[in-house]
Every structure is written in structure tokens, then in C-alpha cells.
Amino acid sequence: MVYILLADGFEEVEAVSPADALRRARVEVQLVGVTGMTVTASHGLRVAADAALADIDPASCEALIVPGGLRGVENLKASPAALAAIQTAYDAGRLVCAICAGPTVLARLGILEGKKAVCYPGMEGELAGAVPQPDARAVTDGQVITGRSAGTSWDFALAILTALRGPEAAQKVAGAIHYDGFQG
Secondary structure, three states: OEEEEEEEEOOHHHHHHHHHHHHHHOOOOEEEOOOOOEEOOOOOOEOOEEEEHHHOOHHHHEEEEEEHHHHHHHHHHOHHHHHHHHHHHHHHOOOEEEEEOOOHHHOOOOOOOOOEEEOOOOOHHHOOOOOOOOOEEEEEEOOEEEEHHHHHHHHHHHHHHHHHHHHHHHHHHHHHHHOOOOOO
């Protein structure tokens, strides 16, 4: 199971692209409502969550994903339960992924300490302890995957799929959607 944490203000494409890519590869995904079971994204799209944050077990997931969106990230940072879920997944050795402003949540928890990471351009100063990779579209460093921005959401999604199911699965999905930029 892969959990994607949704808090009001999340960036739509940064949550939907990983969900879509993973589901195309038959990976089980749940959209997890942090601020409610219906979550309003940064541009007004309303999304129904599959599960409430209180009902998931982050220690047993395959991966946990944190989309960006400034207001969404601030809502995640303000949620002790969301921060605990991220930390629990990481401490259990699970894949922890964040894109755009999302990596600042991981940095706040100390997860990026000594790790290569990318985030929304200009936010590198908020990646305390990380080794910023400002030219990268997505970066995998051990059990952590980070992505740059909404425009690189498919690179991020395919990096997650590569980590979970291998490069062949990611290449198959990239080919099926005619995504020519995949370098997996």
C-alpha cells in the first residue's frame, strides 16, 4: 500500500500523477485525508480521500508521499499526526517521498540530513541538512525520493514506481502515456 497525504491546499498534479502512475502499474494506493475526507487542492479541485489519517498504518506501507502546494505543506506541518505518520514510515524503513514544497516537511523532521534532495526552486534554504540538487527533476537517495515541482510530477511519479517495482514497470507506464522525458 502507498499512502498519499492530502491536506487542504495540496498541489493537484503532484498528488494525482503519482497516484495515476502507481495505479497503472497495479500498485495499491490510498489518498489519505489529513484535513478531512474531502480535501480542497490549491486550485479548487475537491478530492475525496480513500482513508482518514487516523485509519492508516504508516509502518506497514510500501511508501508514503507528500505532495507540495504551499498551503497544503503548511497544513501538514501544523498536523502532529501527519508529522508522526511521516516519521513512523521513515523509521520503519519505508520509502518516503516529497515534491515541490513537500521536502521542507521532511527536512523539518531531520529526514533529509546528509541526503541529496531537490525542492521547488528558491526553497533550498529550507532543506536543513540536505545536499540540494537544484538542477534535478527528481532525486532518489536511499529510501527518500524528492521532486522539484508540479512540472516534474511525472519524473517524480516514475522515480517512485522505479523504486517500488523496478525500471521495467516505470518504462512500461512511461511508454503507455507517451512520456518521452523519462530517463529511468
